[in-house]
Amino acid sequence: MKEILSGNEAIARGAYEAGAKVACAYPGTPSTEILENITRYPEINSSWATNEKVALEVGIGASFTGARALVTMKHVGVNVAADPLFTLSYTGVNGGLVLVTADDPELHSSQNEQDNRNYAKFAKVPMLEPSDSQECLSFTKLAFELSERYDTPVMLRTTTRISHAKSVVELAERVTGLAEPQLVKNPAKYVMLPGNARGRHYLVEERIVTLSKDACSMPINRMEMRGSSIGIITAGVSYQYVREVLPEASVLKLGMVHPLPFDLIREFASRVDKLYVVEELDPFIEEQVKAMGIAVTGKEILSLCGELTPGRLRKGFGLPESEQSAVEKLPGRPPNMCPGCPHRGVFFTLNRLKAYVSGDIGCYTLGFMPPLSAMDTCICMGASIGMATGAVKVLSPEERKKVVAVIGDSTFLHTGVNGLMDMVYNKGAATVIILDNRITAMTGRQDNPASGHTLMDDPTNAIDLPLLCKAIGVQHIRTINPLDLEECERVISEEMERPETSVIITDKPCVLIKREGVFTRGKVLAVDAENCTGCRACLKIGCPAIEWVPSSGKKGKAHIDPLLCNGCDVCRQLCKFAAIQEAK
Amino acid sequence: MSDKITNILLVGVGGQGILLAAEILSETCMLAGFDVKKSEIHGMSQRGGSVVSHVRYGREVFSPIVPEGEGDILFGFELMESYRSLTLLKPGATVVANDLCIPPPSVLMGQEVYPADLAGKIAERFPDFILVDGQQIATEAGNVRAANTVLLGAVSKRLDIAENFWLEAIERMVPKKALAVNLQAFAVGRSLA
Numbered sequence: 001m002k003e004i005l006s007g008n009e010a011i012a013r014g015a016y017e018a019g020a021k022v023a024c025a026y027p028g029t030p031s032t033e034i035l036e037n038i039t040r041y042p043e044i045n046s047s048w049a050t051n052e053k054v055a056l057e058v059g060i061g062a063s064f065t066g067a068r069a070l071v072t073m074k075h076v077g078v079n080v081a082a083d084p085l086f087t088l089s090y091t092g093v094n095g096g097l098v099l100v101t102a103d104d105p106e107l108h109s110s111q112n113e114q115d116n117r118n119y120a121k122f123a124k125v126p127m128l129e130p131s132d133s134q135e136c137l138s139f140t141k142l143a144f145e146l147s148e149r150y151d152t153p154v155m156l157r158t159t160t161r162i163s164h165a166k167s168v169v170e171l172a173e174r175v176t177g178l179a180e181p182q183l184v185k186n187p188a189k190y191v192m193l194p195g196n197a198r199g200r201h202y203l204v205e206e207r208i209v210t211l212s213k214d215a216c217s218m219p220i221n222r223m224e225m226r227g228s229s230i231g232i233i234t235a236g237v238s239y240q241y242v243r244e245v246l247p248e249a250s251v252l253k254l255g256m257v258h259p260l261p262f263d264l265i266r267e268f269a270s271r272v273d274k275l276y277v278v279e280e281l282d283p284f285i286e287e288q289v290k291a292m293g294i295a296v297t298g299k300e301i302l303s304l305c306g307e308l309t310p311g312r313l314r315k316g317f318g319l320p321e322s323e324q325s326a327v328e329k330l331p332g333r334p335p336n337m338c339p340g341c342p343h344r345g346v347f348f349t350l351n352r353l354k355a356y357v358s359g360d361i362g363c364y365t366l367g368f369m370p371p372l373s374a375m376d377t378c379i380c381m382g383a384s385i386g387m388a389t390g391a392v393k394v395l396s397p398e399e400r401k402k403v404v405a406v407i408g409d410s411t412f413l414h415t416g417v418n419g420l421m422d423m424v425y426n427k428g429a430a431t432v433i434i435l436d437n438r439i440t441a442m443t444g445r446q447d448n449p450a451s452g453h454t455l456m457d458d459p460t461n462a463i464d465l466p467l468l469c470k471a472i473g474v475q476h477i478r479t480i481n482p483l484d485l486e487e488c489e490r491v492i493s494e495e496m497e498r499p500e501t502s503v504i505i506t507d508k509p510c511v512l513i514k515r516e517g518v519f520t521r522g523k524v525l526a527v528d529a530e531n532c533t534g535c536r537a538c539l540k541i542g543c544p545a546i547e548w549v550p551s552s553g554k555k556g557k558a559h560i561d562p563l564l565c566n567g568c569d570v571c572r573q574l575c576k577f578a579a580i581q582e583a584k
Numbered sequence: 585m586s587d588k589i590t591n592i593l594l595v596g597v598g599g600q601g602i603l604l605a606a607e608i609l610s611e612t613c614m615l616a617g618f619d620v621k622k623s624e625i626h627g628m629s630q631r632g633g634s635v636v637s638h639v640r641y642g643r644e645v646f647s648p649i650v651p652e653g654e655g656d657i658l659f660g661f662e663l664m665e666s667y668r669s670l671t672l673l674k675p676g677a678t679v680v681a682n683d684l685c686i687p688p689p690s691v692l693m694g695q696e697v698y699p700a701d702l703a704g705k706i707a708e709r710f711p712d713f714i715l716v717d718g719q720q721i722a723t724e725a726g727n728v729r730a731a732n733t734v735l736l737g738a739v740s741k742r743l744d745i746a747e748n749f750w751l752e753a754i755e756r757m758v759p760k761k762a763l764a765v766n767l768q769a770f771a772v773g774r775s776l777a
Contacts, residue, residue: 002614004607004610004611004614004620004622108625109625132621132648160625161623161648161649162648164623164624164625165621165622165623165648165649166607166610166620166621166622166623167619167620167621167622167645167648168614168619168620237648240646240647240648241646241647243646243647244646244647244651245651309649309651309652310647310649310651310652310654311651311652311653314651321652321653322651322652322653322654322674323653323674323675324652324653324671324672325670325671325673325675325709326671327667327668327670327671330664330667330668330699331664331688331690331691331696331697331698331699332688332690333597333632333633333634333664333665333688333689334633334688334689335598335631335632335633336631336632336633336689337631338631338632363631366631369689371693536693536694539692539693539694542689542692542693544632544689544692546692547687547691547692548691548692548693548694550694550697556694
């Protein structure tokens with residue numbers, strides 16, 4: 001049967017067909033939909049983990065019992081999971097273990113564009129790289145087989161244009177007859193103390209040499225011979241751009257990008273006059289080909305930064321570019337917090353209080369955008385709290401008061417909680433605001449350990465954030481209504497003054513939560529044009545539901561779109577002229 | 585089947601239902617026996633940012649994104665986003681745009697002005713231009729939320745795919761209770777082009 005699937009859907013299907021029994025992940029664009037789609041297959045135990053390190057550990061535990069396990073994450077998630085990954089390379093697996101890394105060249109939705117092919121080389125594990133959805137499915141199945149055949153975790157790397165592109169896929173049945181999971185005691189293989197690990201290291205090095213040799217005859221690495229003037233080594237989505245732009249070129253298409261099939265590369269190089277590597281980001285293949293003593297052109301003509309496109313490839317190869325009509329500069333349309341978003345009032349207050357905001361990763365990173373303009377740093381998941389601790393260590397007592405860390409509920413539980421333990425332990429005098437909106441919102445409303453539901457939508461234990469903070473040893477914990485501006489300003493300014501660790505937790509849910517009884521829309525508001533003086537105070541919160549309607553000169557009035565307004569009431573609190581009231 | 589690839593761009597504002605329209609379009613192409621690829625960026629799409637979805641079909645499609653300056657058809661759900669995306673089109677391309685203006689944040693705040701007469705400017709550059717009042721027509725058909733289907737109907741007339749494949753794709757993708765309204769909206773859209 002044929003279906004149109006995204007790369008992510010196809011990976012989920014591939015894991016199902018391969019007989020996977022466990023799937024685990026922390027959400028992150030562009031990887032999130034793999035686990036969301038795997039819930040369609042009740043044969044697989046699927047769950048959101050608190051972070052990527054835990055997700056991989058869950059996968060390892062399942063693998064060691066003999067089950068096939070899929071673990072997925074975005075590229076920066078592998079940084080978090082790197083610790084178990086590097087030693088898993090030594091232990092190898094029992095049931096196949098596939099780790100998907102979804103990279104994001106061009107930073108469509110990320111804080112950096114690191115090239116995770118380097119992880120495969122660094123951890124000495126094989127990595128497959130599909131070029132479309134059909135390959136996402138078939139490579140996922142192959143990855144499980146290779147994992148068991150070579151006793152190694154296998155990484156599967158996608159990029160945004162593979163994860164989120166849809167193409168036609170042929171489906172098959174789920175394999176049967178895999179061994180039932182059971183406890184296996186084999187300490188020499190699974191207990192990585194120095195005495196055991198030393199021996200395992202030799203096996204890792206032998207494994208990569210064997211894989212490189214075997215890769216020369218794997219059908220996923222194939223020569224497509226056309227003309228002999230130009231030969232291009234490529235993989236992943238870059239292969240598609242090569243076929244689009246240089247249809248006459250011979251191609252060595254690599255389905256496995258680590259280890260490289262050195263003999264096959266030598267043979268291909270000998271059959272073409274001029275050799276190129278077309279790859280996004282780092283010269284990962286190019287440098288290894290050069291180290292073989294083969295002349296090759298790559299990053300001299302293609303950028304180290306951003307993703308490839310057909311146009312960028314044309315430019316690199318000096319081909320004529322399509323004529324594009326120019327358009328004058330238009331007002332931009334950046335993403336924005338939703339109408340009624342519970343984060344808006346907090347960032348409005350932090351801006352008013354001139355706080356130095358140590359930020360984190362989530363929807364609330366949009367608090368950086370004008371007119372809220374209340375975020376001063378953003379590095380990675382969970383960093384806000386540790387960075388606040390670092391800053392207050394060295395600032396004057398007066399400046400110290402300004403330091404506020406903001407972090408979402410899911411990000412706090414991901415890695416922020418460790419930062420808070422450190423802050424309490426080392427007596428860091430900063431204010432931490434946990435923006436608890438009951439969901440992992442930015443990636444599309446995923447449940448988390450504080451939301452009370454699992455990935456499968458089953459009710460479960462919910463972590464009590466104030467109690468958790470209390471257990472850690474925070475002495476000053478306050479819960480506020482983030483939609484009450486007076487309360488926000490009073491509580492946040494009091495805690496900023498306090499020369500000790502304090503935690504403020506907001507208690508209003510994300511407006512996008514669809515689960516019954518969580519978010520309730522308030523009474524829709526409207527502007528009474530009679531009373532509106534055009535002072536623009538309500539525009540300072542940047543709500544998409546409030547529009548400035550100009551009249552002559554600088555004059556004008558505010559208008560609230562009744563279809564967009566969620567009735568959060570924040571704008572009404574800013575109007576000194578009682579011009580904003582419940583809509584009639 | 586010829587080797588020609590048809591390149592379609594669907595553009596608008598996050599939350600307008602662009603992704604579903606692109607799904608119906610891709611499904612139609614597959615049912616008609618074409619190879620098809622569809623690509624877009626998720627993540628920010630619910631936060632009111634610009635959204636561009638690429639759909640390409642033909643005998644064999646390689647790149648999942650439309651090569652720069654090679655768009656055959658622009659399918660615009662909002663006027664300024666339609667105008668902004670003209671740069672992606674080849675000369676002589678077809679533009680089907682919804683007659684709807686959604687002000688971006690800087691306009692809402694009174695810092696910038698929403699550009700005037702965008703429909704006129706599009707028509708000047710791309711004479712094969714169909715302006716559709718999707719909201720009005722969908723309301724008349726029974727539900728304002730079927731506006732995208734009106735546009736889909738208008739676009740369908742410009743593609744070399746028989747009507748029965750469109751109807752089958754709509755039946756597969758649209759929830760049962762909204763089907764009648766959407767089929768009506770599609771028929772009206774088709775009569776406009």
